[in-house]
Amino acid sequence: MKQTWRWFGPKDMVSIDDVAQAGATGIVTALHHVPTGAVWTADEIAARQAQVARMRDGRPSGLTWDVVESLPVSEDIKKQKGDWRAHIVNYRESLGHLADAGIEVICYNFMPVLDWTRTDLAWRLPNGGTCMRFDLTDFAAFDLHILERPGAAEDYDDALKEAAGKRFAEMADSQRTQLLRNVVFGLPGAAENFSLEDVRTHLAEYAAISEDQLRANLVTFLEEVAPTAEKLGLRLCCHPDDPPVPLLGLPRIMSTEAHYKAVMDAVDTPANGITLCSGSLGARPDNDLPGMMERLGDRVHFLHLRNVKRETSDIFGSFHEAEHLGGDTDMVALVEAALREEARRKAAGRADWSIPFRPDHGQDILDDLGRSAQPGYPSIGRLKGLAELRGIIAALSPRITAET
Numbered sequence: 001m002k003q004t005w006r007w008f009g010p011k012d013m014v015s016i017d018d019v020a021q022a023g024a025t026g027i028v029t030a031l032h033h034v035p036t037g038a039v040w041t042a043d044e045i046a047a048r049q050a051q052v053a054r055m056r057d058g059r060p061s062g063l064t065w066d067v068v069e070s071l072p073v074s075e076d077i078k079k080q081k082g083d084w085r086a087h088i089v090n091y092r093e094s095l096g097h098l099a100d101a102g103i104e105v106i107c108y109n110f111m112p113v114l115d116w117t118r119t120d121l122a123w124r125l126p127n128g129g130t131c132m133r134f135d136l137t138d139f140a141a142f143d144l145h146i147l148e149r150p151g152a153a154e155d156y157d158d159a160l161k162e163a164a165g166k167r168f169a170e171m172a173d174s175q176r177t178q179l180l181r182n183v184v185f186g187l188p189g190a191a192e193n194f195s196l197e198d199v200r201t202h203l204a205e206y207a208a209i210s211e212d213q214l215r216a217n218l219v220t221f222l223e224e225v226a227p228t229a230e231k232l233g234l235r236l237c238c239h240p241d242d243p244p245v246p247l248l249g250l251p252r253i254m255s256t257e258a259h260y261k262a263v264m265d266a267v268d269t270p271a272n273g274i275t276l277c278s279g280s281l282g283a284r285p286d287n288d289l290p291g292m293m294e295r296l297g298d299r300v301h302f303l304h305l306r307n308v309k310r311e312t313s314d315i316f317g318s319f320h321e322a323e324h325l326g327g328d329t330d331m332v333a334l335v336e337a338a339l340r341e342e343a344r345r346k347a348a349g350r351a352d353w354s355i356p357f358r359p360d361h362g363q364d365i366l367d368d369l370g371r372s373a374q375p376g377y378p379s380i381g382r383l384k385g386l387a388e389l390r391g392i393i394a395a396l397s398p399r400i401t402a403e404t
Contacts, residue, residue, distance in 0.1 A: 008032060280304070
């Protein structure tokens with residue numbers, strides 16, 4: 001399994017030097033400064049590769065840009081409005097430039113409006129560390145009493161509405177402002193400057209788009225770009241919804257195994273694959289992560305290995321980011337399923353037998369607490385996770401190799 005690390009570019013508080021010392025061998029990054037829908041030029045891609053390849057003092061880092069996360073899909077493409085056809089043309093051109101640069105794995109998502117949603121970006125743990133958390137009562141308080149979304153009351157039962165009303169009444173103005181900022185942090189590129197009216201405008205644009213229509217739009221997108229990816233030898237992999245449930249009245253189409261299978265069957269090519277994120281999918285108790293890896297593994301092109309602790313047994317409930325081996329997903333079983341898939345691929349002679357993974361998210365611990373890194377992406381918390389995952393791989397690999 002290829003050990004990679006997400007890096008947000010030169011402004012990331014975690015440097016390439018830090019990544020090299022953590023022991024990762026590949027980088028997962030993107031051209032975050034390029035506007036969504038625009039072409040990723042060969043020069044911009046080469047510049048990012050050069051940044052990855054060097055440490056602060058100019059010495060080689062030994063790292064390569066192995067996975068793109070993400071080559072973003074524009075809201076116009078998702079809605080099939082505005083410049084969506086031009087954006088697809090640009091997407092295919094960007095794929096060509098990435099292929100020319102030798103980068104083969106392209107992660108993207110098809111979540112409408114919000115890339116991910118949390119209500120607390122630094123929830124304090126009993127040991128003094130912090131993590132990201134989704135509190136359903138806080139989220140309902142935001143939806144019902146801060147956003148005041150039309151129809152929101154229909155999405156929550158009476159007990160939750162009562163609890164949300166009480167929670168909102170107890171919040172100081174500063175807490176309400178912080179909750180708004182936390183929720184909209186998942187809006188692409190707009191963590192600190194999206195207003196409530198901006199959010200309402202985005203949501204209104206999806207009012208007429210059902211789950212079936214959004215899925216059809218994803219299939220259309222893949223029908224347009226997957227043949228290009230296949231011709232270029234690229235592997236596209238869609239990230240799941242985070243969390244994997246409908247939010248704010250928006251449709252969700254990549255939340256379950258059935259969702260993934262429907263899209264894989266609709267565009268049945270190896271270039272149309274999966275980013276299996278154990279944290280996103282693991283927030284639903286009915287998602288069987290080791291089973292998904294076994295059944296859909298031949299189309300898994302990228303793994304996000306992280307864990308969450310569900311705070312209820314409900315499909316739609318509160319959860320927080322757990323230690324990599326401490327949440328509700330059986331990480332040992334999942335890694336074993338991934339290693340067995342690698343063994344099958346290797347035996348079949350597949351060039352893509354080694355599946356890249358990264359230690360996704362992490363709790364802020366030790367010096368992370370004063371570093372102000374990207375929420376969810378601390379240095380030491382992820383290093384701890386990577387070390388734990390390495391231990392699983394080292395323990396299981398000899399047995400699996402002997403069996404095959």
